[in-house]
Amino acid sequence: MRLSESSPTTGTSSADYADDYYATYRGHEDYDWDTDHWREFFLSAAGRIKALTNAQTSLDVGCAKGLLVQALVSVGVDARGVDVSEHAVAKAHADVRDRLRVGSATEPIDGRYDLITCVEVLEHLLPSDAQLAIDRMCAATDLILFTSTPGHFEDPTHINVRPTAEWVTSFAERGFFRRTDANLEFLAPWAVLVQKAPPDAQPTARDLVHRYESQYATLHVEVMEKRNALLESHREIARLHVDGADTAEVRRLRERLATLEQEAQQLKDAQVTAEHEVLTTRDHIIGLEAKAEEAARLLVVFKERLNQQREKAAELQRRIRVQRRRAEESERRAEALLASRTWRAGRLLTRPFRRGR
Structure with a gap:
């Protein structure tokens, strides 16, 4: 079969499920056991699962941080978990971390379990890997609790979103059929419980x-x-x-309609005002950009003039230094002349002539 150009050719990896992925998981901050919302949700689900399946051992395929595993342990199930995300397993609660391991859903499962749970996992796998994961789970248990969103396309890691009917059909191909007596809406509207019938009791x-x-x-x-x-x-x-x-109910509905129309008009007015402010702000920004360009041009001219003045000042300082050196040299010569014997002798010889004058 030829893959279409829109079919994914690479699956997700452990790096796709780090801090950013779990930071605000499904709209609730801090996806971990210490968050009240998630702890209460999984404890409630674990109690229902235990009552429904009476499982003594379980494996959660795609366990993330092990919240379902920890909840099942709290209701008396010997629960384990496996997940591809090294980050998720490392961040698991200390009470459950030793029950989790890093691994892929496509790897063979050691041993057998009364129940395998797979909650919102296979939509993250390539179609071929998802089918292999189903093979692995079906080989290790006779009872599987399964959910996979049929319509959440916003998550970029959801590369294999399919209708629930397709997943149930895949399990049926392996001899696992939906338990229609089991209502799993406490987990998700599309959650199913599939069970393998004994060879001599196939439906x-x-x-x-x-x-x-x-x-x-x-x-x-x-x-x-x-x-x-x-x-x-x-x-x-x-x-x-x-x-x-003109009943009271009709009047109430009319008043409500009038209120909604008024609010809608206020929103339109606010939109018009906002658009005007945006246009005004844009014009102001354009003016500021023009001024900034002119200021930049003047700054370049000023820098050129400043550099010219600096060069002239440097030349003037050089000339001053030369004149100073010459003056100092003249002073030294004058002092040397005054101190010399020849000058004093000349002074003595010229005195008589000066007196005769």
């Missing part, structure tokens, strides 16, 4: 049709009743609108 087509039809019929009746109720509500609203009944 017949009639058994499977009965299981799914029983669940479908209940849901179908619920949907039809809600549709009828919605239709009656719509008709009642239309009747009130046509009759123009």
Whole structure:
């Protein structure tokens, strides 16, 4: 089979699940056991899972920091976990860290377990790796609790998002069928419990049709009743609108509508004001940029002039130093002349002539 150009060709790796990934996991800060939200969520889920499966041993494939493992241990299950993220395992709570190991969901699983859980994991794997992971889990247990989001595409690590029906079909190909008597909505609306039937008790087509039809019929009746109720509500609203009944409820709805329209107008006015401010700010920024360019040009001119003045000052200082050296040399010569014997003798010889004058 030829891969399409849009199919992923590389899977995610351990580095994709570091601090940034768990920092605000699903809108809740600090994805760890010490966060009240997550601890209460997993303790509640573990109690339901224990009551539903009566598992004594379990393995959580894709355990992350081991929160489900820790919760299952607290309700008496000998639980273990494996995850590809070295960061997640290293950051696990001290009470559960020795029950976790770093590994891939595609690796063979040592031993057998009463229950294997795989919660929001396979959407992170390449399709071929996901199928291999299903093989590994099915070889190590007869009961699998499985969830994989059918529609969360925003997470960049979700490279294999599929409808729940496709996952359930993959398990059915391996002899694992949905337990329609098990409601796992406490984990996720799309969570399923699949179980392997003994070789001598494989479900017949009639058994499977009965299981799914029983669940479908209940849901179908619920949907039809809600549709009828919605239709009656719509008709009642239309009747009130046509009759123009001035009931308290209608008045309340009209007042609410007027309030919403007023708020909508205020939002429009605020938008117009904001757009005007943005345009004004943009014009101001353009003016400032022009002034900044002119200032930069003047700064270049000023620097050139300053450099010229510095060169002239340096030349002037050089000339002053030369004149000083010459003056100093003249002073030294004069002093030497005054101190010399020739000068004193000349002075003596010229005195008579000076007196005769």
